[in-house]
Amino acid sequence: MKVVSIVGARPQFIKAAAVSRKLRQHHEEILVHTGQHYDYEMSGIFFDGLELPKPNASLEIGSGSHGAQTGAMLKAVEGVLLAECPDYVLVYGDTNSTLAGALAAAKLSIPIAHVEAGLRSFNRRMPEEINRMLADHLSNLLLCPSDTAVSNLANEGISQNVHLVGDVMLDVLNWAKQHPDPNRAGIIERLGIRKHGYLLATVHRSENTDDLEQLSRILRAFNSIGEQVVFPVHPRSRKMMVEMGFQPKSHVCLIDPVGYLDMVELIGSARLVLTDSGGLQKEAYWLGIPCLTLRNETEWVETVEVGWNVLVGSNPDKIVDAVGSFSPPASHPALYGDGAAADKCVDLFEGRLGSAKKAEYAKSTQ
Ligand code: UD1
Ligand code: UDP
Numbered sequence: 001m002k003v004v005s006i007v008g009a010r011p012q013f014i015k016a017a018a019v020s021r022k023l024r025q026h027h028e029e030i031l032v033h034t035g036q037h038y039d040y041e042m043s044g045i046f047f048d049g050l051e052l053p054k055p056n057a058s059l060e061i062g063s064g065s066h067g068a069q070t071g072a073m074l075k076a077v078e079g080v081l082l083a084e085c086p087d088y089v090l091v092y093g094d095t096n097s098t099l100a101g102a103l104a105a106a107k108l109s110i111p112i113a114h115v116e117a118g119l120r121s122f123n124r125r126m127p128e129e130i131n132r133m134l135a136d137h138l139s140n141l142l143l144c145p146s147d148t149a150v151s152n153l154a155n156e157g158i159s160q161n162v163h164l165v166g167d168v169m170l171d172v173l174n175w176a177k178q179h180p181d182p183n184r185a186g187i188i189e190r191l192g193i194r195k196h197g198y199l200l201a202t203v204h205r206s207e208n209t210d211d212l213e214q215l216s217r218i219l220r221a222f223n224s225i226g227e228q229v230v231f232p233v234h235p236r237s238r239k240m241m242v243e244m245g246f247q248p249k250s251h252v253c254l255i256d257p258v259g260y261l262d263m264v265e266l267i268g269s270a271r272l273v274l275t276d277s278g279g280l281q282k283e284a285y286w287l288g289i290p291c292l293t294l295r296n297e298t299e300w301v302e303t304v305e306v307g308w309n310v311l312v313g314s315n316p317d318k319i320v321d322a323v324g325s326f327s328p329p330a331s332h333p334a335l336y337g338d339g340a341a342a343d344k345c346v347d348l349f350e351g352r353l354g355s356a357k358k359a360e361y362a363k364s365t366q
Pocket of ligand 1: 127239
């Protein structure tokens with residue numbers, strides 16, 4: 001089988017690392033990088049750190065308005081698909097690269113598999129919500145990380161070819177735990193911080209960064225917290241922080257975005273995570289670290305339901321209060337599968353699943 005995989009943004013390189021490794025054992029994969037993320041710390045570092053193969057095609061689209069960026073990607077991906085004639089196109093998550101890849105394939109009648117299908121925030125002001133809804137409705141194989149995702153699709157009338165496979169990010173996390181970088185000291189040592197003696201923060205969502213007042217509320221909260229805050233800053237947020245002249249207090253440690261292995265160490269050694277990232281909410285949970293989510297809703301509702309994640313929005317008082325008082329329950333049930341989601345995705349591509357396994361993956365759709 002020949003599969004064209006479309007990636008472009010940081011979380012997609014991470015997800016692709018799990019699936020690509022399995023896919024390439026038996027199939028031909030053409031990895032297409034749209035260029036949506038291009039700084040070394042946002043792109044190359046993940047190819048190096050996760051042993052992800054170099055892209056077969058780099059489209060170098062880069063930053064732009066939603067229409068300009070998505071339109072340029074649509075045109076360029078179409079060119080690759082016409083040249084490669086794949087059996088499947090594989091898209092991940094909910095970025096503009098996801099939508100462009102799915103749309104280009106759908107218009108050429110090439111079957112599409114969507115990894116991380118079915119997630120919904122029910123907030124259509126998020127560009128990600130538009131991307132994920134459209135990608136799901138165009139896809140032929142919907143690979144869901146949770147029962148909730150399966151139900152969300154059913155509520156929109158999608159019940160054929162929907163499979164509960166678990167989350168490929170758990171596969172990557174397990175891989176990372178077994179592959180520490182032997183060539184350098186861990187990031188905790190490099191930064192000179194104390195294990196479980198700091199909060200880890202990330203902020204990059206458009207709803208939190210495009211509006212300077214919203215971002216400044218969150219940054220005010222960080223400045224008011226009486227504990228060390230380690231904050232790897234996404235370039236989008238960095239730009240806005242420069243524009244507003246943000247002055248971090250001495251306990252707020254701003255660093256460049258870090259590679260995946262460093263991030264896993266930073267999350268796992270934090271006392272608490274403060275984030276608006278989708279990926280971090282789950283990784284904090286899997287690593288047993290409580291999380292405060294700087295949003296009013298989440299697609300990863302299970303982490304909230306089990307009591308390890310609290311939605312605190314951008315209100316500084318609420319954030320500071322929660323930092324001081326939040327304590328998760330003792331119970332920590334397994335969420336989002338068993339860490340073998342990529343195997344299931346590849347089995348499903350091949351249509352080689354035995355009937356027992358098919359019934360197991362499909363059980364939540366009935
Ligand atoms: C994108 C995704 C978002 C995902 C995030 C992961 C969309 C609509 N959004 O958001 O769902 O959570 O990636 O990180 O696809 N920039 C750089 N260097 C880079 C990349 C970006 O400087 O390598 C700056 C540019 O100023 C750019 C801005 O960041 O305009 C935003 O980048 P963009 O890719 O449009 O969106 P993200 O906020 O990264
Ligand atoms: N991540 C990373 N370095 C960073 C910030 C994030 O490796 O400096 C990882 C993080 O651990 C997770 C993924 O990137 O695996 C999440 O990406 P991001 O927060 O950019 O996007 P989202 O998940 O919100 O779409």
